[in-house]
Amino acid sequence: MSKIVLCETQEASVSYRIEKINQTFQSYEEFCWLLEHYLIFFLTEGLDHSLKAYLKEELNLSVKSDDTVQQVKEIVNFRNYFNADEKILFQQKLRTTYLYSAARKQKLLADLYLKHQLYLSALLAYQKLWKTAGQLRPSEKVEVLYHMGLCQSRMFCFEEAKECFQKALMQKEQKEIQEAYFTAAYLSGDYHSFVEDGKKISFSEERCKVIYDNIKQREQEIREQESFVKLRKIDYHRKKADDIMTRRLTKAMLGKWKDEYKAEII
Numbered sequence: 001m002s003k004i005v006l007c008e009t010q011e012a013s014v015s016y017r018i019e020k021i022n023q024t025f026q027s028y029e030e031f032c033w034l035l036e037h038y039l040i041f042f043l044t045e046g047l048d049h050s051l052k053a054y055l056k057e058e059l060n061l062s063v064k065s066d067d068t069v070q071q072v073k074e075i076v077n078f079r080n081y082f083n084a085d086e087k088i089l090f091q092q093k094l095r096t097t098y099l100y101s102a103a104r105k106q107k108l109l110a111d112l113y114l115k116h117q118l119y120l121s122a123l124l125a126y127q128k129l130w131k132t133a134g135q136l137r138p139s140e141k142v143e144v145l146y147h148m149g150l151c152q153s154r155m156f157c158f159e160e161a162k163e164c165f166q167k168a169l170m171q172k173e174q175k176e177i178q179e180a181y182f183t184a185a186y187l188s189g190d191y192h193s194f195v196e197d198g199k200k201i202s203f204s205e206e207r208c209k210v211i212y213d214n215i216k217q218r219e220q221e222i223r224e225q226e227s228f229v230k231l232r233k234i235d236y237h238r239k240k241a242d243d244i245m246t247r248r249l250t251k252a253m254l255g256k257w258k259d260e261y262k263a264e265i266i
Helices: 028-037 039-045 049-059 068-076 084-098 102-115 119-130 138-154 158-171 175-188 191-200 205-223 226-237 243-257
Strands: 016-018 023-025
Touching (some): 016 049, 028 039, 138 158
Antiparallel strands (some): 016 023
């Protein structure tokens, strides 16, 4: 069970928002929670001038060092958010993470962005990481390409997403990557283009048809669900046909059934 930490310090008069991780805090304890859960971000990005000024003016916490590790230590040791044992464990984690290679830290940062659905930040971080692909293991290269494709598909850049998925599949065939590839193919075009996309990764037209029909059938089931019907009514009352919104809603729902969909489509 997670511990409950009471806020013992006075809250600031205004909150502070860290745009890059889409998080807001207003007290020392909240900021320590962010340090604990977004450590790789702070080790990579450090504390900028505006954040330092906010900590000093609003929370009476003066961070003097320019070194990211020392900055984190100063904040942790400022008050008692962590008990003695937790401080030891956290500082061990801090030391270990800091000693990771630049490529590994960049991957951890990109994974953090993706986990919290910050797709543009994640994509930029993965693209930067890809420039150092020579430092990555083969399995990591596949994962980076796959995750780049996921970011692009979430931003409706389906052609770019398919290209990344295809590159990943050329290195290693994995079912989850194939599923992501065909989902992007389905959402980006018609049946003919879907089949052509399937052929690019060595799928026969017959297999592509089975996959296409399965996705189409599931899409129809989604459209008939009460939540989807309500959303369509909202769209109707806007008095404007909006096929893009319909496709986005479909895509959002497709993500929900992926884990529940047990039938073998590939």
